[in-house]
Amino acid sequence: MDFSRYFEFAKGNTPVILSCPHGGYKKPKRIPDKTVGPRIADKNTYFIAKLIISLLKIKNIRIFYILNKIHRSKVDLNRPSQSESSYNRTSIEAKTIFHSYQKILNDFAQECVSNHGRALIIDFHGYTKPYREYPDVIFGHIFGKTLDLLEDSNKQDCKKYWGCSQLQNEISKHFKMDDGLALTEHNLSYSGGYITQQFFKKSQINALQIEVAKSIRLDFQLTETLVKAITNAIVNLIPKE
Numbered sequence: 001m002d003f004s005r006y007f008e009f010a011k012g013n014t015p016v017i018l019s020c021p022h023g024g025y026k027k028p029k030r031i032p033d034k035t036v037g038p039r040i041a042d043k044n045t046y047f048i049a050k051l052i053i054s055l056l057k058i059k060n061i062r063i064f065y066i067l068n069k070i071h072r073s074k075v076d077l078n079r080p081s082q083s084e085s086s087y088n089r090t091s092i093e094a095k096t097i098f099h100s101y102q103k104i105l106n107d108f109a110q111e112c113v114s115n116h117g118r119a120l121i122i123d124f125h126g127y128t129k130p131y132r133e134y135p136d137v138i139f140g141h142i143f144g145k146t147l148d149l150l151e152d153s154n155k156q157d158c159k160k161y162w163g164c165s166q167l168q169n170e171i172s173k174h175f176k177m178d179d180g181l182a183l184t185e186h187n188l189s190y191s192g193g194y195i196t197q198q199f200f201k202k203s204q205i206n207a208l209q210i211e212v213a214k215s216i217r218l219d220f221q222l223t224e225t226l227v228k229a230i231t232n233a234i235v236n237l238i239p240k241e
Helices: 045-058 092-115 164-171 187-189 220-237
Strands: 006-008 014-021 063-068 120-126 135-139 205-213
Touching: 006 092, 014 045, 014 092, 014 220, 045 063, 045 120, 045 220, 063 092, 092 120, 092 205, 135 164, 135 187, 164 205, 164 220
Parallel strands: 014 063, 014 120, 120 205
Antiparallel strands: 006 063, 135 205
């Protein structure tokens, strides 16, 4: 089957995988809408993911990535497959899209572990801040349960985990952050959805959901700052030869 009509995806030479499940824009009439659950796309996440990939390529770094093209009103890839909010049960095509995305992502993770001994999955999302004091960026990893690879086991926060440490360090230079490890009202809502939960206790894999405020995603200068921060973080977690 030609999955390029549903996803934009490619393998890389670095054990980092970028997933973007809610940025899709296509609404094929042949695929029925979901009957329940959120139907609003995470605006500009597809575009921002492409910018991250492009900037890394300029630096001669190719990451694995899979970006969903199908709108969230048709398929929600971050909900459990048995949930009515994932896709309309009358559509075989929607079911195929859902399970194919998860399989490609899992295959990428296994390939990274096989070839590099580790993998970092960044599941990229967006949300709307309910009030001004809310964080700009929130990490979700079920309070550390989808983080297996340690950078420094003596530290007590996100900075002890490979990938999480570099991302937190770079993003927090510019934006107010919640690292997802303390019990707060923010990361209870965004502790990590179905995609990151699949990697719960998976050896040699770190998976985290990054939630970015809409105010950042709709402002090109702030978007550019975020893209550079994430790119720098990925560059910094690659061992220098």
